[in-house]
Amino acid sequence: MNNVFVYLEIEDGTVAEVSLELLTKGRTLASQLGCRLEAIAAGDKLDTIEKQVFPYGADVLHIFKDKRLSPYTTLPHTSILVNLFKKEKPQICLMGATIIGRDLGPRVSSALGSGLTADCTSLEIGDHEEKKVGKVYENLLYQIRPAFGGNIVAWIINPDHRPQMATVREGVMKKEIADPNYKGTVVEHDVKDYVSPDDFVVSIIDRHVEKSKVNIKNSPIIISGGYGVGSKENFQLLYDLANVLGAEVGASRAAVDAGYAEHERQIGQTGVTVRPKLYIACGISGQIQHIAGMQESSLIISINNDPSAPINAIADYVITGDIEKVIPKLIKYYKKNSK
């Protein structure tokens, strides 16, 4: 009772990165609160899920196995969570701020009448005093999220309703194995007790999912291009530099919108969050929504022909110049000196 729950997103028997990141965060929260961490897996191929999640410190894994639960559709997964939560009364429930999490989370929160905070960038435990009524709430979940296009950060709490629900984007929390030998308990539920046949009214006619070829999130070096790169052809310069350095290419939203780069390369508030060893920002002005996704990079180099571009304020090295000139020189001197 009153534990921390994480809803696992599963594609083809594999737990999504974002869910593992949330288990890592959930482990910390549960230890701080002195309660257990529980995970929910609903789908078809679930045999290896326990091996995947126990190392992250899950104490209990709830299994709901049924062919009809995969691929995900809204209503049956909602029924599972709603009915499970009515029994288990979690204090916290975390989900990915993904297409699935943002489809499921609000539906579950509405059915339970509990609050849901979207796209949190930080989750902390803390107290809250309601001065008007002189009441102190202990160990609430502070759900910290940017809003208003990234211009403000709001601390949201949910004093009176449970579970306290929050969604978090992929890449925001860090994934970390707690103990490779950690052993939890598996609880298999009978899906019939949770889901009614009426829940299967929406059917999937066709589905194309491609494994993402781009892996910017885990790349130690990122060469990122903005609108200032000027064209799709010029973006090739970034790929050339990335090739010699063994890096991935990222992009600002303006570059993605202009068609210079694919959407999955977008970094920032509405893209992925990255924290590489080296981030080279090429022709990126550094608007708040972009910085939100890369400010934790260990070393930042900005290449920009405007010496007062906002990104320069957070860069360790500022190269003032045109990318057309600077990047070929970086490639040349890297080749010359790396041997």
Add this chain to the structure above:
Amino acid sequence: MAFNIIVLAKQVPDTRNVGKDAMKADGTVNRGALPAIFNPEDLNALEQALGIKDQYPGTKITVLTMGPARAAEILREGLFRGADDGVLLTDRAFAGADTLATSYALSMAVKQMGNFDMIISGRQAIDGDTAQVGPQVAEKLGIPQITYAEAIESIDKKKIRVKRRLENGVEVVEAPLPLLVTVNGSARICRPRNAKFLQKYKHAKTVTERQTENIDYIDLYNARPYLNLTEWSVADVNADPVQCGLSGSPTKVKKIENVVFQAKESKRLTDDDTELEDLIKELIANHTIG
């Protein structure tokens, strides 16, 4: 064949131009300080409804919005683009709502509107940015939902087929009516205002607008009932005031911080060959690259 479609549309502050004075001390938004616009993805939603109406001309589209008196602008904007009717849900008791209280209020208004085949909303509003209201309205009404829709591929009285966007792909789903669809920004953009409708609905007003603006062409509003925009309060939709606004909101804003980034001491270089070669050597030496 004709359909009864409700489009949910929100008036939002243009968050692409937020100044420092946009937030009040109590953490609520000072909407007055920002230009108010039709939430961009709600325009994509309206276009999906208009597309169905093109195909089935008897279709009726009603725009529903909850907000302060001036949110009536959203209803007129909808009419100018081809909607048939608009309802403004406005009451002090709705103020300070989180997504749950918002969806409760909207669902009560929908119930008041009677039979419908479909509700279409935007995926997400650009101020709150939660994408929660659509699914929560669907849940409150006990109907299925299809989120992240990119195109309505076909519709008949029994079912609808929708293409939706996934992170790394697309999905085509089929569902029975009535249901709620949330529309993604990658869907078709909305057609512009239509000059004919602009003429027709220029003077469409809510009762409050007519009172505050001292407009009193009683005859005009009697002769052309479509110029009277419906305005509903908490009582008009039989809503429980406790479940509305701040009191109906489980989430509370504890505090708001403005975002400021810590400036770093940065080294300045030019595109000079020696400077760039030295930088590369330094990065190789400290194992950042290579």
